[in-house]
Amino acid sequence: MWLLQRVIPNDLLIWLAHPLQNANNFTYCAIGLATVLGGGIFSTLIRYVLVKRELAQKRKEKLSKCQNALKQLESDVLGTLSSSEREKIIKLDLSQLIIKLQAEEITPSQVLSAYQSKAIEVNKQLNCLVEPITEASEQAKAVEQLPEKGPLYGVPISLKDNYSLKGYDCTLGCARFVNLPYSKDAVIVQVLKKQGAIPFVKTNVPQTMISWETTNPMFGMTRNPYDTTRGVGGSSGGETALIAGGGSILGFGSDVGGSIRIPANMCGVYGLKPTDMRISNKGMAPILKGQTCVCSSYGPLGKDVDSLVIAMKAMCVPEMSLLDPTIPYKPFNMEVFESKRKLKIGFYLQDGFFHAVPAMERAVLEAKQILESRGHEVMEWNYPNIGLKGMLTFVISLSGDGGEELFELVHGDAVDSSLKNTIRLLSIPKFVRKFLGFVLNFIEFKESVTNDWIDKGLDAVICPGFACPALPLNTALLATGSVSYTSLYNVLNYPTGSLPVTKVISEDNEKMKNYPVKDLWHRAVKKFMRGSEGLPVNVQVAALPWQEELVLRIMKEIQTDLKK
Numbered sequence: 001m002w003l004l005q006r007v008i009p010n011d012l013l014i015w016l017a018h019p020l021q022n023a024n025n026f027t028y029c030a031i032g033l034a035t036v037l038g039g040g041i042f043s044t045l046i047r048y049v050l051v052k053r054e055l056a057q058k059r060k061e062k063l064s065k066c067q068n069a070l071k072q073l074e075s076d077v078l079g080t081l082s083s084s085e086r087e088k089i090i091k092l093d094l095s096q097l098i099i100k101l102q103a104e105e106i107t108p109s110q111v112l113s114a115y116q117s118k119a120i121e122v123n124k125q126l127n128c129l130v131e132p133i134t135e136a137s138e139q140a141k142a143v144e145q146l147p148e149k150g151p152l153y154g155v156p157i158s159l160k161d162n163y164s165l166k167g168y169d170c171t172l173g174c175a176r177f178v179n180l181p182y183s184k185d186a187v188i189v190q191v192l193k194k195q196g197a198i199p200f201v202k203t204n205v206p207q208t209m210i211s212w213e214t215t216n217p218m219f220g221m222t223r224n225p226y227d228t229t230r231g232v233g234g235s236s237g238g239e240t241a242l243i244a245g246g247g248s249i250l251g252f253g254s255d256v257g258g259s260i261r262i263p264a265n266m267c268g269v270y271g272l273k274p275t276d277m278r279i280s281n282k283g284m285a286p287i288l289k290g291q292t293c294v295c296s297s298y299g300p301l302g303k304d305v306d307s308l309v310i311a312m313k314a315m316c317v318p319e320m321s322l323l324d325p326t327i328p329y330k331p332f333n334m335e336v337f338e339s340k341r342k343l344k345i346g347f348y349l350q351d352g353f354f355h356a357v358p359a360m361e362r363a364v365l366e367a368k369q370i371l372e373s374r375g376h377e378v379m380e381w382n383y384p385n386i387g388l389k390g391m392l393t394f395v396i397s398l399s400g401d402g403g404e405e406l407f408e409l410v411h412g413d414a415v416d417s418s419l420k421n422t423i424r425l426l427s428i429p430k431f432v433r434k435f436l437g438f439v440l441n442f443i444e445f446k447e448s449v450t451n452d453w454i455d456k457g458l459d460a461v462i463c464p465g466f467a468c469p470a471l472p473l474n475t476a477l478l479a480t481g482s483v484s485y486t487s488l489y490n491v492l493n494y495p496t497g498s499l500p501v502t503k504v505i506s507e508d509n510e511k512m513k514n515y516p517v518k519d520l521w522h523r524a525v526k527k528f529m530r531g532s533e534g535l536p537v538n539v540q541v542a543a544l545p546w547q548e549e550l551v552l553r554i555m556k557e558i559q560t561d562l563k564k
């Protein structure tokens with residue numbers, strides 16, 4: 001009271017206290033309650049506005065820091081190589097580049113300069129980079145001094161934003177992760193560096209990575225090199241845009257529902273999602289931490305199958321298991337990769353959940369023809385309702401917490417519309433989740449698919465790389481369900497590769513008039529296939545767990561005969 005009398009003028013105090021003089025106890029309680037409630041709401045509102053403002057500021061600062069670092073790099077590399085020297089390096093495939101590096105015909109510093117300047121050029125058109133790794137030049141000079149050359153000696157590599165590096169944030173497009181640099185490299189990064197690789201850029205992802213549209217409120221939208229009005233898929237979309245644009249020769253991504261394979265399909269790049277635990281996830285920026293039914297796998301992306309083989313060989317070394325003892329030491333088996341044994345391969349054109357467009361079907365049929373002409377037996381494989389069962393299992397696994405973690409990650413932040421849609425879809429009421437979990441029987445589904453493969457004697461399966469090629473920017477959320485083609489193999493935890501087999505032709509789109517418009521998702525895909533001629537179309541190759549070498553062997557056979 002004493003304090004009030006000092007702060008508020010006397011007349012005003014009397015005026016304010018007047019209604020209270022005649023009030024009864026009930027009125028006092030009501031006023032008290034209203035004051036507490038009002039105060040609570042007011043302070044929550046103020047806190048929300050302040051958090052929102054702070055996060056907006058963080059986004060702005062981070063973007064400007066990354067853009068300045070890119071500008072600095074651009075001026076640093078300017079003139080280090082002539083454009084013809086640069087193009088000579090860029091046009092080498094990874095195997096050729098490694099031969100030249102090992103023979104000391106070119107130096108790691110020259111190769112790095114070539115890719116740094118090309119990546120900056122590609123980024124201006126596609127917006128695929130987050131930031132450059134400023135220590136890359138020093139590291140290139142340091143490896144030049146080493147007495148031994150590792151298998152990735154001097155190879156510049158690009159890393160998806162969730163690959164943690166000492167001194168760098170992994171923001172995943174979320175402002176709350178700005179200015180939280182990691183104190184250590186992830187195990188996978190340590191191993192790659194030990195093998196001589198030079199991480200030189202971090203690439204863009206969808207906000208939280210649980211979406212397949214590579215855009216976020218901090219770094220914006222990544223565009224497709226084949227048609228800049230279209231998206232790149234996700235979540236490793238920054239990687240595939242950069243690789244397809246020529247700005248990286250070897251990249252690394254992650255995949256919990258298709259994040260390596262979806263953007264590989266959209267950009268015509270080669271990618272491998274290994275079995276979970278073949279490659280360490282220790283130290284990586286986590287997302288959906290408590291979710292263990294369907295786990296994120298980490299794998300390579302490149303311009304040919306050999307690049308994926310080189311990367312897998314370099315990673316499957318004792319060092320990986322020493323640094324992360326949860327990873328069994330399983331060296332890359334060249335015998336399986338080079339084997340000439342005739343195989344029994346299943347194929348399907350539709351998964352029964354989301355209708356794949358004709359171009360995707362044609363790609364599988366072309367791959368099938370190649371495999372048959374090599375003497376393999378290729379038979380139709382139809383597991384009942386595989387698309388629906390796989391999709392429901394995937395969604396139930398991801399929504400174990402009703403979308404709460406995703407919601408927390410972006411609380412107060414600007415939220416990308418594709419992520420908003422995902423959160424909505426994952427916010428399934430607990431009783432529905434419990435009921436579906438019970439009906440689906442996750443373990444039984446996995447076991448029964450595997451038993452079916454074993455009973456039929458299948459070595460592998462080929463199927464569409466996705467339901468459709470790249471969609472226009474900002475439309476992925478209109479076709480969310482098409483993720484059934486990739487997420488199935490996360491649910492099953494089968495190693496799966498994706499490789500470009502063909503491009504959309506006008507005959508494919510003529511057949512779109514018979515495309516079944518089952519719902520709004522299919523209506524959107526039908527509409528967006530107009531004008532898609534020329535876009536890349538991938539096929540997936542899947543095998544039973546731990547058979548990455550077999551997947552890569554089949555991919556290599558298809559790639560070899562496509563080039564003939």
Ligand SMILES: CCCCCCCC/C=C\CCCCCCCC(=O)NCC(=O)O
Pocket residue numbers: 209210211212234235236254255256257258259260296297391392395422425426480481483
């Ligand atoms: C009757 C069936 C209803 C289906 C409802 C569909 C709901 C789809 C929900 C969420 C879509 C999530 C897309 C995830 C894309 C995969 C991204 C990914 O792999 N990220 C992980 C990573 O990058 O490591």
